[in-house]
Amino acid sequence: MPTEIKNTDTHRRRRASRFATLLGCTALLALSACSGGRETVPDQTATDDQIVMQQNEKASTLMHIGNNLRAKGDLNGAAQMYQKAARADPSSPLPPAALGDTLRHLGRYQEAEEIYHQVLSKHPYSGLALQGYGILLIEQDQPDAAITLLVPAVDDDAADHRVFNVLGIAYDALGDHTEAQNQYLSGLSMAPGNRSLSNNLSLSLALQERHDAAIAQVSSLMTGTEADKPLMHNLALIYGLAGKIGDAGAILRELLPEADVVNNLAYYQNLRSMDPDQRRGAILDIILKSIYLNFSNPDENNG
Incomplete structure (x- = not known):
């Protein structure tokens, strides 16, 4: 059974923890062809930007394939593509949010919850991830846990209209x-x-x-x-x-x-x-x- 979120303070501590994505690249030093023979270092920032661009392009392609498979009803195939997209671009919350929602539709609730925990630890304001996790909790008859999860998000300046939507469903589930x-x-x-x-x-x-x-x-x-x-x-x-x-x-x-x-x-x-x-x-x-x-x-x- 998924672990119910106990209180707002715990959730806020989790939201406060952030993970920096490290994009490392080994730069080779080359001898200059000019007469001084001085060593020059390639522009590391430009190299890192190229890596990020390549990651984004690969992740975007994988997401597109996953979305097409999902639209055709191949949820297992879509989940595999979203997982690969998340590996290709670990800085984006979109692939893991898509993976979590697809796992929810497959009834793989524990795996979906683990994915949502991971993405929200990095992106505590991701409307899609919060929405998906809230729906998952309500589906498992935990509307109180969904409210505990979501209320801090709508109390923040970064509130997302999708979060209000799931909060409404949670309160309806409680009869309020x-x-x-x-x-x-x-x-x-x-x-x-x-x-x-x-x-x-x-x-x-x-x-x-x-x-x-x-x-x-x-x-x-x-x-x-x-x-x-x-x-x-x-x-x-x-x-x-x-x-x-x-x-x-x-x-x-x-x-x-x-x-x-x-x-x-x-x-x-x-x-x-x-x-x-x-x-x-x-x-x-x-x-x-x-x-x-x-x-x-x-x-x-x-x-």
């Missing part, structure tokens, strides 16, 4: 929907229009049985494009939770075959029959399964 909504709104103040934050805010409102507000929130995000499809699924879910089965069915019929529509509507009815805690757990499971971080363009995560 008002605080969850505060977190989503804080994130939206930094990233207005972010679909992940807005969508999770709408589901939090639905969990609080504020269905009209939830419907209005999702509807405000619609653009009339293909990008609306995930939102339409959630809008149908919210209509279903509100008992508006006819409206839910009308939306689903734009997206799914009739057999799937019937199954989804039956599922919504089942959700309505659950007690609040069971219903919350089922909806949070939907949210967590839908989070698939984007490492091709990390600033556009719509988890």
Whole structure:
């Protein structure tokens, strides 16, 4: 089982520890061809810069391959590429963050947690790493540990809107929907229009049985494009939770075959029959399964 983070002071001490990446290079001394015969030393800074550039290019290529494999569903292959990218450029938090999230999707939680510990010891403000580790903890039924991990990060000037998103999910998991909504709104103040934050805010409102507000929130995000499809699924879910089965069915019929529509509507009815805690757990499971971080363009995560 992963080790739960005990308190904020411990986490801050870990965040304070930093590891310098040593990029060593052996320079050969050459005799000058000029008449003085003096020894000259090649520009070491330029040589080191070239090494860094080569590392970045190699890591970028490996990340691209990993992202393509991941998009095709080959998570094991993607994990191998991300691991190689992390070795090629140990100064970047992106490859290990991608590796950690991929291991999470593979169910290799202990390995993922070890990766997140390593990357956060070097990059304590990495929004992607904090987001991924927080999600991992919530998936393992440790929302309190996720909050302990993330609160110091949003209290800092380097706060990242993605961290507010995961904090919101953690508070929703605990049943504190008002605080969850505060977190989503804080994130939206930094990233207005972010679909992940807005969508999770709408589901939090639905969990609080504020269905009209939830419907209005999702509807405000619609653009009339293909990008609306995930939102339409959630809008149908919210209509279903509100008992508006006819409206839910009308939306689903734009997206799914009739057999799937019937199954989804039956599922919504089942959700309505659950007690609040069971219903919350089922909806949070939907949210967590839908989070698939984007490492091709990390600033556009719509988890």
